[in-house]
Amino acid sequence: MWLSVSATTRSPRPGEVDGLHYRFVSHEEFDRLVAAGEMLEWAVVHGQNRYGTPRGPVEDKIRAGVPVLLEIDLQGARQVREAVQTMDGLDACFVFLAPPSFAELERRLVGRGTESAEERERRLATARVELAAESEFDVTIVNDEVHRATDELMSVMGVPALTR
């Protein structure tokens, strides 16, 4: 399994590494990637920053027969659903990763401590919109205990559970 590294115009949080967590790019570079058709999908997420999936590495992995995981928002998932329909023989499964409850989602976001109260409210508003779209997805996995949820995701993807 290969986890795609997204490009984003968001600034890195402490501890985030360019090329590992994201490719942190300027607005100009993001514009260039979009104009050159190098994004499989992209969206403005939480009404603020742009995030997108670089097309090349995903296509390389698919050609090599490696299952690819995209961790993207609802708008991106809708774009990928459209794109997949035009790609012969490609199989995609759309997984909705749900929090155990809205209160727990809020508690975790507060615990992460990376946003201002205003920014957090924006993210919670996005979460409400996304939770309302759960039925668009093929499978829901509840992110209660991280290792259990990861194992369930690996099972959906048909790959052996990660060794820990």
Ligand SMILES: Nc1ncnc2c1ncn2[C@@H]1O[C@H](COP(=O)(O)OP(=O)(O)OP(=O)(O)O)[C@@H](O)[C@H]1O
């Ligand atoms: N299963 C879990 N158990 C406990 N804490 C979790 C679990 N999953 C995620 N968290 C914590 O919740 C916080 C938010 O998770 P994450 O950073 O993955 O956000 P996100 O889903 O990408 O949401 P956003 O789009 O707002 O960033 C993080 O501090 C993360 O460590």
Ligand SMILES: Nc1nc2c(ncn2[C@@H]2O[C@H](COP(=O)(O)O)[C@@H](O)[C@H]2O)c(=O)[nH]1
């Ligand atoms: N459409 C896309 N959405 C993406 C991509 N990478 C991440 N995301 C979404 O953004 C939020 C916010 O991320 P954060 O790192 O600022 O907390 C994340 O939860 C995803 O839903 C992408 O490539 N395309």
